[in-house]
Each structure stands twice: as structure tokens, then as C-alpha cells.
Amino acid sequence: MHPLKPVLxxxxxxxxxxxxxxYALNIAKAAVKVRDEFRDVEIILAPPFTELYRVIRxxxxxxxxxxxxxxxxxxxxxxxGYIPLEGLKELGVHGVILNHSEHKLRLSDIFYLIRxxxxxxxxxxxxxxxxxxxxxxxxLEPDMIAVEPPELIGTGISVSRAKPEVITRSVELISRVNQxxxxxxxxxxxxxxxxxxxxxxxxxxxxxASAIVKAKDPYTVMREMALSAIKAFEETxxxxx
Amino acid sequence: MHPLKPVLxxxxxxxxxxxxxxYALNIAKAAVKVRDEFRDVEIILAPPFTELYRVIRxxxxxxxxxxxxxxxxxxxxxxxGYIPLEGLKELGVHGVILNHSEHKLRLSDIFYLIRxxxxxxxxxxxxxxxxxxxxxxxxLEPDMIAVEPPELIGTGISVSRAKPEVITRSVELISRVNQxxxxxxxxxxxxxxxxxxxxxxxxxxxxxASAIVKAKDPYTVMREMALSAIKAFEETxxxxx
Amino acid sequence: MHPLKPVLxxxxxxxxxxxxxxYALNIAKAAVKVRDEFRDVEIILAPPFTELYRVIRxxxxxxxxxxxxxxxxxxxxxxxGYIPLEGLKELGVHGVILNHSEHKLRLSDIFYLIRxxxxxxxxxxxxxxxxxxxxxxxxLEPDMIAVEPPELIGTGISVSRAKPEVITRSVELISRVNQxxxxxxxxxxxxxxxxxxxxxxxxxxxxxASAIVKAKDPYTVMREMALSAIKAFEETxxxxx
Amino acid sequence: MHPLKPVLxxxxxxxxxxxxxxYALNIAKAAVKVRDEFRDVEIILAPPFTELYRVIRxxxxxxxxxxxxxxxxxxxxxxxGYIPLEGLKELGVHGVILNHSEHKLRLSDIFYLIRxxxxxxxxxxxxxxxxxxxxxxxxLEPDMIAVEPPELIGTGISVSRAKPEVITRSVELISRVNQxxxxxxxxxxxxxxxxxxxxxxxxxxxxxASAIVKAKDPYTVMREMALSAIKAFEETxxxxx
Numbered sequence: 001m002h003p004l005k006p007v008l009x010x011x012x013x014x015x016x017x018x019x020x021x022x023y024a025l026n027i028a029k030a031a032v033k034v035r036d037e038f039r040d041v042e043i044i045l046a047p048p049f050t051e052l053y054r055v056i057r058x059x060x061x062x063x064x065x066x067x068x069x070x071x072x073x074x075x076x077x078x079x080x081g082y083i084p085l086e087g088l089k090e091l092g093v094h095g096v097i098l099n100h101s102e103h104k105l106r107l108s109d110i111f112y113l114i115r116x117x118x119x120x121x122x123x124x125x126x127x128x129x130x131x132x133x134x135x136x137x138x139x140l141e142p143d144m145i146a147v148e149p150p151e152l153i154g155t156g157i158s159v160s161r162a163k164p165e166v167i168t169r170s171v172e173l174i175s176r177v178n179q180x181x182x183x184x185x186x187x188x189x190x191x192x193x194x195x196x197x198x199x200x201x202x203x204x205x206x207x208x209a210s211a212i213v214k215a216k217d218p219y220t221v222m223r224e225m226a227l228s229a230i231k232a233f234e235e236t237x238x239x240x241x
Numbered sequence: 242m243h244p245l246k247p248v249l250x251x252x253x254x255x256x257x258x259x260x261x262x263x264y265a266l267n268i269a270k271a272a273v274k275v276r277d278e279f280r281d282v283e284i285i286l287a288p289p290f291t292e293l294y295r296v297i298r299x300x301x302x303x304x305x306x307x308x309x310x311x312x313x314x315x316x317x318x319x320x321x322g323y324i325p326l327e328g329l330k331e332l333g334v335h336g337v338i339l340n341h342s343e344h345k346l347r348l349s350d351i352f353y354l355i356r357x358x359x360x361x362x363x364x365x366x367x368x369x370x371x372x373x374x375x376x377x378x379x380x381l382e383p384d385m386i387a388v389e390p391p392e393l394i395g396t397g398i399s400v401s402r403a404k405p406e407v408i409t410r411s412v413e414l415i416s417r418v419n420q421x422x423x424x425x426x427x428x429x430x431x432x433x434x435x436x437x438x439x440x441x442x443x444x445x446x447x448x449x450a451s452a453i454v455k456a457k458d459p460y461t462v463m464r465e466m467a468l469s470a471i472k473a474f475e476e477t478x479x480x481x482x
Numbered sequence: 483m484h485p486l487k488p489v490l491x492x493x494x495x496x497x498x499x500x501x502x503x504x505y506a507l508n509i510a511k512a513a514v515k516v517r518d519e520f521r522d523v524e525i526i527l528a529p530p531f532t533e534l535y536r537v538i539r540x541x542x543x544x545x546x547x548x549x550x551x552x553x554x555x556x557x558x559x560x561x562x563g564y565i566p567l568e569g570l571k572e573l574g575v576h577g578v579i580l581n582h583s584e585h586k587l588r589l590s591d592i593f594y595l596i597r598x599x600x601x602x603x604x605x606x607x608x609x610x611x612x613x614x615x616x617x618x619x620x621x622l623e624p625d626m627i628a629v630e631p632p633e634l635i636g637t638g639i640s641v642s643r644a645k646p647e648v649i650t651r652s653v654e655l656i657s658r659v660n661q662x663x664x665x666x667x668x669x670x671x672x673x674x675x676x677x678x679x680x681x682x683x684x685x686x687x688x689x690x691a692s693a694i695v696k697a698k699d700p701y702t703v704m705r706e707m708a709l710s711a712i713k714a715f716e717e718t719x720x721x722x723x
Numbered sequence: 724m725h726p727l728k729p730v731l732x733x734x735x736x737x738x739x740x741x742x743x744x745x746y747a748l749n750i751a752k753a754a755v756k757v758r759d760e761f762r763d764v765e766i767i768l769a770p771p772f773t774e775l776y777r778v779i780r781x782x783x784x785x786x787x788x789x790x791x792x793x794x795x796x797x798x799x800x801x802x803x804g805y806i807p808l809e810g811l812k813e814l815g816v817h818g819v820i821l822n823h824s825e826h827k828l829r830l831s832d833i834f835y836l837i838r839x840x841x842x843x844x845x846x847x848x849x850x851x852x853x854x855x856x857x858x859x860x861x862x863l864e865p866d867m868i869a870v871e872p873p874e875l876i877g878t879g880i881s882v883s884r885a886k887p888e889v890i891t892r893s894v895e896l897i898s899r900v901n902q903x904x905x906x907x908x909x910x911x912x913x914x915x916x917x918x919x920x921x922x923x924x925x926x927x928x929x930x931x932a933s934a935i936v937k938a939k940d941p942y943t944v945m946r947e948m949a950l951s952a953i954k955a956f957e958e959t960x961x962x963x964x
Contacts, residue, residue: 014324016317020331049290049324050332070322076257078395078451080341081311083255083290090261091291099830100321107822107830107859108852129831132863136830139859139900154319177862177900210319340589348581348589348618349611370590373622377589380618380659418621418659496806498799502813531772531806532814552804558739560877560933562823563793565737565772572743573773582803636801692801 006229007144007184007205008195008222009044009125010212011069011097012051018213024051027212028058030219034226035064040233041226042205044125046097049083056092065094067125071117073109085116095123095143097207101150111140127186127207131170138178145174146207148186154210158194159187164201171202192228199232245478247470248385248425248446249436249463250285250366251453252310252338253292259454265292268453269299271460275467276305281474282467283446285366287338290324297333306335308366312358314350326357336364336384338448342391352381368427368448372411379419386415387448389427395451399435400428405442412443433469440473486719488711489626489666489687490677490704491526491607492694493551493579494533500695506533509694510540512701516708517546522715523708524687526607528579531565538574547576549607553599555591567598577605577625579689583632593622609668609689613652620660627656628689630668636692640676641669646683653684674710681714727960729952730867730907730928731918731945732767732848733935734792734820735774741936747774750935751781753942757949758787763956764949765928767848769820772806779815788817790848794840796832808839818846818866820930824873834863850909850930854893861901868897869930871909877933881917882910887924894925915951922955 012019012027024047031043046067047055056066072082088096098113099105105113110126117124125144128134134145147170152159159166167185174183185198186207198206208225215221253260253268265288272284287308288296297307313323329337339354340346346354351367358365366385369375375386388411393400400407408426415424426439427448439447449466456462494501494509506529513525528549529537538548554564570578580595581587587595592608599606607626610616616627629652634641641648649667656665667680668689680688690707697703735742735750747770754766769790770778779789795805811819821836822828828836833849840847848867851857857868870893875882882889890908897906908921909930921929931948938944 011321014315014317014320014328016325016327017331019317020328048328049322050293050328052291053294068322074255076255076260078343079255080252080338080343081290081309082344084257086257087255087261087289087291090258097321101831102319102321103323104829104831106827107833108824108827108856110830111853111856111859130834133831133834136834136859136862139862139896140855173862342590345588345590347586348592349583349586349615351589352612352615352618371593374590374593377593377618377621380621380655381614414621493803496797496799496802496810498807498809499813501799502810530810531804532775532810534773535776550804556737558737558742560825561737562734562820562825563772563791564826566739568739569737569743569771569773572740579803584801584803585805 004204005040005042006199006233007042007044007182008225008229009067009146009184009205009207010046010222011100011207011209012045012047012213013209014048015210015213019048020051024055025058027218028055030222031064032059032062033219034222035062037223038226038230040230044095052091052093067095067097067123068093069097069100070103071096071098071113073105073112085113085120085122089120089122093122095125097125097127099137100127101129101148101153110137114140114142125184125207131166131173134170134183135173135177138174138181141178142181144182144184146184146186148207150187152187155188156190156211157188158190158197160185160189160194160197160201162188164197167198167201167203192224195225196228196232199229199236205229245445246281246283247440247474248283248285248423249466249470250308250387250425250446250448251287251463252341252448252450253286253288253454254450255289256451256454260289261292265296266299268459269296271463272305273300273303274460275463276303278464279467279471281471285336293332293334308336308338308364309334310338310341311344312337312339312354314346314353326354326361326363330361330363334363336366338366338368340378341368342370342389342394351378355381355383366425366448369411372407372414375411375424376414376418379415379422382419383422385423385425387425387427389448391428393428396429397431397452398429399431401426401430401435401438401442403429405438408439408442408444433465436466437469437473440470440477446470486686487522487524488681488715489524489526489664490707490711491549491628491666491687491689492528493582493689493691494527494529494695495691496530497692497695501530502533506537507540509700510537512704513546514541514544515701516704517544519705520708520712522712526577534573534575549577549579549605550575551579551582552585553578553580553595555587555594567595567602567604571602571604575604577607579607579609581619582609583611583630583635592619596622596624607666607689613648613655616652616665617655617659620656620663623660624663626664626666628666628668630689632669634669637670638672638693639670640672642667642671642676642679642683644670646679649680649683649685674706677707678710678714681711681718687711727927728763728765729922729956730765730767730905731948731952732790732869732907732928732930733769733945734823734930734932735768735770735936736932737771738933738936742771743774747778748781750941751778753945754787755782755785756942757945758785760946761949761953763953767818775814775816790818790820790846791816792820792823793826794819794821794836796828796835808836808843808845812843812845816845818848820848820850822860823850824852824871824876833860837863837865848907848930854889854896857893857906858896858900861897861904864901865904867905867907869907869909871930873910875910878911879913879934880911881913883908883912883917883920883924885911887920890921890924890926915947918948919951919955922952922959928952
């Protein structure tokens with residue numbers, strides 16, 4: 001049995017009303033149910049800043065991680081309307097997504113935040129538009145990199161189907177500079193099959209948004225993705241053992 | 242008796258640990274106590290995004306308003322790590338601070354947010370570095386304008402003492418284009434006396450940060466400021482009645 | 483005869499190759515010819531930063547003004563890749579466009595630049611997306627305001643035809659706070675008739691881009707616009723005398 | 724004889740008046756003289772956008788390269804006040820500095836610009852605050868990387884003296900992922916000795932600003948630096964041959 005688990009990371013974004021209030025809690029509840037059924041998948045939820053507290057409280061004692069969608073590359077202090085990593089740590093998050101294609105960061109800010117997150121014992125998931133950008137950030141040693149071709153985000157056309165070579169090339173380029181970082185597949189992930197393919201192409205999981213967040217029943221979609229992730233992961237790591 | 246009340250607005254900023262967690266709650270509790278003692282002052286608390294939910298819950302049923310420190314000038318949807326006004330409304334805030342000198346906005350974004358806030362029935366407090374900027378935003382009809390010379394922010398030297406002419410000139414220029422907007426004095430407000438002077442100079446209250454947020458006992462400072470605000474306000478409006 | 487002249491301002495933008503090199507010079511040459519024929523129109527050319535020197539040299543001794551398309555709100559010094567107003571002044575420009583809807587500025591930066599431009603004796607043309615924004619910047623006393631609904635920019639559908647009420651409302655709101663500022667009509671200006679209507683609606687001229695810059699023969703379009711501007715201007719100011 | 728030459732790159736920044744007009748031309752003239760005396764050094768001048776044309780004209784037929792200090796990560800077209808790479812190419816520059824610590828870029832924009840520059844046959848010099856950032860951008864295959872600890876910029880305390888380990892560590896980390904990129908030393912370079920040390924520490928040259936730009940006699944400083952560069956370069960490459 002491989003110690004690592006496949007990863008199912010859910011970016012709530014800021015859909016209205018789906019990402020907020022009772023809707024956000026509903027996704028958290030779906031994660032609790034999926035977690036109860038399957039131990040062999042790591043679930044990460046990334047609600048908006050304003051919903052983090054509620055989601056963290058909902059997940060108390062449950063082995064589901066909560067990430068912020070962003071952190072501002074600033075020191076705490078006389079700053080207004082910004083959220084430094086220290087404030088997120090205080091709140092109890094486990095990690096942070098950075099450099100999403102909808103919230104890109106300057107290179108030096110990415111490094112500043114990765115380094116500070118490490119000090120605060122927060123995990124970092126960096127998004128990369130392209131394989132080369134994934135390799136570039138891999139040098140800075142984040143915990144995870146999600147490769148997301150922005151032209152597929154929100155389309156329902158998964159990168160694993162439409163551009164598998166983006167994934168295989170990312171795995172290749174990233175591994176060349178960093179073997180420890182976990183690579184996720186993002187953009188357009190809609191079904192369990194997309195998750196399955198993503199893992200078969202060499203990544204450890206997916207970063208998914210609207211397919212779960214805007215679903216009528218987030219639990220059903222999340223469950224299907226978890227199942228497929230586990231299946232693909234077992235097949236992959238059985239074959240390599 | 243004048244229907245309007247003096248305003249005591251507290252910007253928590255992002256001091257660590259003072260603006261977060263139990264510290265943030267402690268300021269909320271201080272506000273509850275001050276509100277219990279004095280009815281004739283309007284209290285506004287502006288914690289970081291991540292603390293809004295907790296502070297709002299703490300103030301349930303209490304006549305203290307909660308404002309966000311900022312809102313992103315974006316429509317809800319596929320946006321990551323941003324907080325649109327709709328998400329704040331959902332959470333239950335009463336209003337939002339915009340264009341703080343530590344988080345300045347583009348002019349067109351200020352107008353976009355003022356207009357959307359009005360539609361969502363959220364109050365807007367705009368910060369202005371200088372009298373002319375106060376007059377400029379006054380044209381866009383926010384609910385409140387806080388004039389804060391940035392060089393005094395965080396110094397403990399209040400604008401009402403060091404640069405009273407900035408305040409009187411702001412009142413004059415702003416009133417010329419908009420008589421309805423409430424004008425606040427910001428920057429360096431440290432004592433009840435600063436609050437008293439701010440109101441005597443023609444504004445309806447203050448925007449204060451570190452003097453309360455970093456105080457050993459926020460309650461004592463807030464209480465003193467509330468008292469001075471009420472005193473100055475009564476004197477001013479008695480004299481004009 | 484009214485001392486003021488109608489204004490024909492040409493934003494070169496950064497079309498490739500139309501805004502650069504010999505193409506930029508060609509527009510400058512067209513302006514020289516139009517200026518030779520008509521004295522009663524003020525022509526302003528706004529090429530990209532990199533073309534300013536050549537265009538200024540081409541126009542030496544000719545009564546055509548050259549504006550930059552933007553200036554960075556920074557003091558000269560250890561700044562890399564930014565152009566402060568001092569550098570533009572040194573070069574010999576007459577003024578600067580600020581806050582174009584393709585390059586929006588923070589409110590406090592607009593004021594900083596207006597104030598510095600006045601000190602350096604540079605004219606300032608501020609762009610405003612909407613009437614209220616026009617009125618807001620009018621408080622800061624720029625020399626000119628161009629009202630440009632961004633949804634019409636580059637469409638070839640002129641605001642004077644499609645949304646005349648945007649222009650009349652701008653004139654009304656701006657005049658309420660500032661009677662001295664010259665108001666221009668922007669967005670979608672394509673023909674002499676558009677220019678004519680813009681002036682009849684109460685503005686002093688137009689800010690035009692692609693219709694001249696991407697024209698096969700910039701001279702013909704510019705000439706037609708100059709003629710229409712003069713005609714409308716004479717009619718308007720005869721009637722008001 | 725090693726085909727490669729040491730590099731002396733001069734960032735004019737935007738000092739007033741030193742970086743503009745006759746002062747800018749004066750630096751170009753100094754470069755012509757130094758180039759006449761020494762063939763075995765590559766000189767790069769990076770004046771502000773507005774001075775590029777004049778400097779390029781001054782250097783016509785002279786083997787000195789002209790770089791822009793920045794390029795905007797945008798396609799040419801309806802953009803106002805921005806300079807895309809195509810406009811720079813049109814003008815005749817040889818390359819561009821990107822991501823200077825005074826003008827940092829988002830990671831994806833750096834990659835976009837590197838790729839487009841390659842297509843346009845423009846050289847790219849990327850600045851990096853720290854060794855790790857240098858290694859990160861090295862993955863994206865720019866032509867040159869200048870490592871510049873920002874805390875030393877403009878101090879007159881050269882990184883080669885104050886923090887030689889920053890340079891050696893940069894060389895080590897960058898070489899690990901990219902052996903072709905030329906590494907320069909930046910920040911605080913003031914004397915020929917600083918240049919000598921920079922090259923002895925394993926880089927191919929320097930990025931220098933105020934020491935030349937604000938010098939009473941730019942020629943003397945540039946000459947001294949060129950001499951030291953050649954000396955260090957010959958010693959280094961003799962020993963490795």
C-alpha cells in the first residue's frame with residue numbers, strides 16, 4: 001500500500017450564491033460524508049476568505065483539509081482589507097492556494113509566500129497555467145502544483161481529455177527539477193472519468209471547482225470523483241510496485 | 242434632539258495577533274459593553290474578512306454595525322481569492338470601507354462599488370487622503386467619507402491636533418458638492434480629546450484603528466472616545482439648534 | 483468669434499504597426515497638413531511613449547500639441563521602466579492623457595498627477611467612463627475631460643449617435659462642479675458627423691483613435707473631422723452669442 | 724580566446740535629469756568611446772522608453788546594444804499608455820529588461836514575454852531578487868539573469884563585496900537547471916573592483932545604474948568597469964582553458 005493518497009481539491013471560487021453561506025456549508029457536509037465512506041483520498045476544500053471560519057468549524061474533528069484561495073504577500077500590521085498568512089494560520093486553515101490563473105502573483109511574491117507558509121506550517125498549492133510555469137515554480141518547492149490551462153477553466157472540457165499532453169509534459173518538466181512536489185490536474189474537470197484520466201496521466205489528483213460547487217448535489221459528484229481517484233491511484237501504484 | 246448620532250468606526254486592520262481570533266472577539270465584546278452604556282453613538286467595527294463571521298455572530302441582536310475593510314470590484318463567479326460585495330451581503334455585514342490609503346482603488350472601481358452597494362443596501366465609507374479627494378468622491382454619493390492624511394496614520398498624532406485645517410477644509414470642499422454625506426476624521430486618533438476636537442471641527446465622528454485595536458484594554462479607550470463623541474456632538478448640535 | 487477652438491485629440495494607442503514608426507510619423511504629417519488648412523481647430527496627438535520624440539521633432543514649429551498617453555504616478559529616481567511626468571516634460575510634450583479606460587488609475591494617483599502636471603505646466607486630459615466619474619474628476623480641476631463609455635470604444639458606433647444622453651448628462655453633471663474644464667466626447671467617433679454631433683451636444687471636441695490611426699489615409703479622416711468640428715463649433719457659439 | 728565577452732549593462736532608471744535628454748545622450752556617447760577603446764566587452768544601455776529612439780540613433784553603426792527597461796505583457800492593439808514588445812522591436816531595440824525589483828512581474832507574464840521576445844528575436848534580461856528566484860526564472864530560458872538583492876540597490880555597497888554568497892549560491896542554483904543562461908551581478912555595483920569581483924565569483928558581468936548614470940563623468944566610470952571586466956574575464960577563462 002502506497003502511503004500517499006490521491007488528492008481531490010475543491011476551489012469554491014466566489015459563485016453566488018453557491019460559494020457562500022449555507023451553500024458553502026453544504027459542500028463541507030458533502031465532504032464529511034465522502035470522507036466517512038472513503039479513507040484513501042485526501043480532500044481539500046477552499047472556500048472564500050469570509051466562509052473559512054464556518055467551514056473549518058463544520059469540519060472540526062474530520063480529516064478534511066481547509067485551504068484559503070489566496071493570501072496577500074504582506075506582513076501583518078497596518079494593512080487594511082488584506083489577509084496575511086498569519087491571519088489564516090490563526091483561523092486554523094491547513095494551507096493556501098496561490099497564483100490561481102484568476103489571481104496571479106508576481107514571482108517574488110510567490111516565493112515570499114511559500115517561504116513564510118513553510119515557517120507557519122501551512123501547505124501551499126500553486127497553480128500554473130502551463131507546464132513551463134509549473135516547472136518554474138517547482139524550483140521554489142511548494143507542496144503541490146496544479147496545472148490548469150486557463151482556456152479550459154469553467155468549460156466543462158477537462159484538460160485530461162482535451163489536452164492530455166499538457167499534463168504529461170507538466171509531469172515531465174516538473175519532475176526534472178523537483179521530484180517531491182505533488183502534481184494536480186486542473187481546468188474543466190467535470191466527471192469521475194476526468195479524475196481517473198488525470199491520475200493515469202501521472203498526477204496525484206485534481207483541482208476542481210464548478211463541477212462540484214455549482215452541482216445540484218455536490219455530494220454525488222464528489223463521491224464519484226473520490227471513487228475514480230482511488231481506483232486510478234490503486235491501479236497506477238499497483239503497477240509501479 | 243438631533244436624530245443623527247456621532248460615529249465611532251474601528252478599523253481592525255491586520256495586526257497580529259490583535260486583529261484576529263480571540264483578540265477580534267474581545268474588541269467586539271468591548272463594543273457591546275460601550276453600546277450598553279451609551280445609546281447616542283453609532284459604533285462600526287471593521288475586522289478582517291476572515292473574522293467577519295465570528296464578529297457578526299458575537300454582535301447578534303446588538304446595535305453595532307459590522308463593515309468589511311474592503312470589497313473587490315468584481316462580479317461574483319469564477320474568481321478565486323476575491324470577495325465581491327454579494328459575498329459580504331450574504332454574510333450579514335452592514336457596510337464596507339473602500340479606498341483606505343492602505344488599499345487604494347481606481348476611481349471607476351470606487352463608483353462601481355458604491356453603486357452596487359446601494360443596490361445591495363450596504364453602507365459605504367470611503368477614505369480620502371486629502372480634502373480634494375474627499376470632495377471628488379463626494380460627487381459619487383457614498384454614505385460616509387473619512388479624511389485621513391496618510392502621513393499621520395498610525396503615528397498617534399491626530400489629524401485634529403496636527404492639521405485641523407485639513408479637516409475644516411475637507412468639510413468645506415465636500416459640503417460644496419454634497420451636503421448629505423457624513424464626514425469622519427481619521428489618522429492618528431488616539432484619545433477622547435482627539436475625538437472631541439474632530440467633531441468640534443465639523444465632522445460627525447472618527448475612523449480609528451491602532452489606538453483601540455492594539456490597546457491593552459480596548460473597552461476603556463472605546464468608552465472614553467464614545468463619551469467625548471457624545472459630548473462634542475451635543476455641544477455642536479445644541480449650538481446649531 | 484469665440485476665443486476657444488474645438489478640439490480634435492488623437493489617441494494612437496498601440497496598434498501594430500499603425501501606431502509606431504513611419505505610421506506614427508504619417509499621422510503627424512497628416513496633422514501638419516490639416517493644421518495648414520485650418521487654424522480654428524486645436525489638434526492633439528498622443529503617440530506611444532516610444533514614439534513621442536520622433537513625433538515631437540516632426541511637429542517642430544507647427545501648432546499641434548503632443549500628449550503622452552499616460553504617466554506613471556511616481557517621483558523620478560530609482561524607478562525602472564516607468565515614465566514620470568518630469569521625463570515627459572523634458573521631452574517636450576504639452577500634456578498627458580490620464581485614466582483612459584484601458585489604463586485606469588487610482589483616484590489619489592489622478593490627483594497627484596493633475597497637481598504635478600500643473601506645476602510642470604503640462605495639460606491634463608482625464609478620461610471618464612461615465613458622467614458621474616467625469617463630475618468626480620472635474621472636482622480635481624484637470625484641463626479636459628473626455629467622456630468615453632468603454633463599451634463603445636473601438637466599435638465604430640459613436641457615443642454621440644448611440645448614447646447622446648451620456649454626453650448631455652456628462653455636460654450637465656460636470657458643469658455643476660466645474661465650469662472651466664473642457665469636455666470632450668470619446669468612444670466610437672468614426673466620421674465628421676460624429677464630431678459634429680458631439681459638439682452640438684455641448685462638448686468642445688472629440689477624443690478619437692482607430693478611425694484615424696487605422697485609416698488608410700489618416701489625413702482625409704482628420705480633415706473631415708476638423709471641418710465638421712469647426713462647422714459645429716461656429717454654429718454653436720454663434721447661436722449662444 | 725573565449726567567444727563570450729563580459730557584459731556591462733547600464734540601467735538608466737528614471738533619475739531626473741540624469742536619465743533624460745542630453746544626459747541620456749551623454750551616457751550613450753560615453754559608451755561609444757568605451758566601445759572604441761575596448762572590443763572585448765559587451766555594452767548594453769537601457770534608457771527610459773521615451774529616450775530609446777534618441778539613444779538608438781546616437782548609437783547607429785556602433786556595436787552597443789540598447790535594451791528597454793520593461794515591456795508590458797500585452798498584445799498590441801487597443802491599449803493606451805502601454806508598450807508591447809512589438810513596439811520596441813519596431814523601434815530597433817536589441818532586448819528588454821524584465822522583472823526589475825522596481826517593476827516586478829507576475830510569473831506568467833514573465834513567461835509570456837520571454838516567449839514572445841524569442842519570437843521577435845529580442846534578448847531578455849530577467850532580474851531576480853534572490854538566488855532561488857534566479858533559478859526559478861532560469862527554467863523559462865531567458866538570455867540573461869541579473870541577481871540583485873534589492874536591499875543593496877542604490878546603496879553603493881556592492882553585492883559582490885557585501886554578500887558574495889548570494890552570487891555564488893545564485894550561480895550554483897541557476898546552473899543546476901540551466902547552463903546556457905548568462906548570469907549578471909547587480910545591486911550596488913560602484914567601482915571597477917566590484918565588477919572584477921562579480922566576474923571572479925562566477926558571473927559574466929554586471930547590471931549597474933546610479934554609479935554610471937549619476938556620475939559626473941559617466942565615461943570614466945564606464946571605462947574603469949570595462950577594463951576590470953575584461954581583466955577578470957581573461958583571468959577566469961584563461962584558468963579554465
